[in-house]
Amino acid sequence: MADTAESDPQVRRYRYTSPGCSVIVTVVVLGLSGLAVRLATDESWVLPLAVIAPVAVPVLYLFLEMVWSTTNVGDDHLTVRRLLRTRRTAWRDIVAIEIEVISADPNAARRGAQPTGVALVYDRAGRRFLPPGFESSPVASLEEKLRPIRETWESRRGKEWTPLPEAVEGAKADAREGRTVETSVVTAVGRGWYAMRGAFGVLMLVLAIAAVNGWLGAMPSVWAIAGVVAGVFVGVFLGSLAFDRRRGQVQ
Structure with missing residues (x-):
């Protein structure tokens, strides 16, 4: 989902696009919170509460990550904001914006199904990262969604921009040896x-x-x-x- 940042109308903002997942995670978080309050009032449930807490904390973290994380497309740079980190990359330092297929059903063509992929951004330092809002989706849908970002990148990276295929290949080689944690x-x-x-x-x-x-x-x-x-x-x-x-x- 894309919207316009209130502080800067020139910035396009993308968020995670699974409202159904957000609703269920919200219900689960509220349920766990209520259960924790209820158990905390009964001393006999101290041990069960200690068991439930390690489950509730990761779910709460994932919920906050989904709500907080955004991809901001500005005139000069691409900003990926996550709960614990913000990454700002100038357009001239981005060497590729690609889609990686993460699951492909061998019978997909027969059934008319689309392979699933994620969008990946590669920078000159040989790193790649996943922009929020471009998570696991059909490849054709991702291609359409990425088009305005690619157009902004191509128009804003400057005339002195040069490709750096070795950075992309290096990141892909690292991924073949061991997929990145984000993926x-x-x-x-x-x-x-x-x-x-x-x-x-x-x-x-x-x-x-x-x-x-x-x-x-x-x-x-x-x-x-x-x-x-x-x-x-x-x-x-x-x-x-x-x-x-x-x-x-x-x-």
Whole structure:
């Protein structure tokens, strides 16, 4: 999603574009917060609270990261703002803006499905980074979304700009030896998101069956259900990172 910064109408701002994920994460965070308050008032739940806290903190961090992170496209530079870091890169120091396919179904062509990719920016120092708002999406959609940024880059990088293919190739070589943490995190978030949606669907089915049979009184509270959904997301997210690290895909 793109909008215009209020402080500078010349700056285009892009944010994460999955409102459904934001809504569910918000519900989960509120559920965990309510559960934490409830457990904190009962001393017998100190141990469960200590177990739930490590789950709630990563979910809260991811929520704040999604809300805070932006890609700001200005006249002189591209700014990537994240929760704990802001990276500002002059247009002349960007050597490539490309799309990397992160998942491709071999049967996609037969089914008419698009491969999924992420946008990557390469700078002259041989680094690459993921701009927020250009996360995992169909390649064709990303190409369309990147077009105005590429046009701004090409018009603002200056006449003295020269390509630096060795910087791009060096970054890609590093990625082949071990994917960057950022790319792995995006993949892990995607896996966690699908797992969380599946868990949410299963829990809704269980609640529906319980309602039909009059078992709702024996079902856990909404806070416990939110905690389970959050736990599924965090478990799959951390498991994905650990799996990639074990395979040597994350440095």
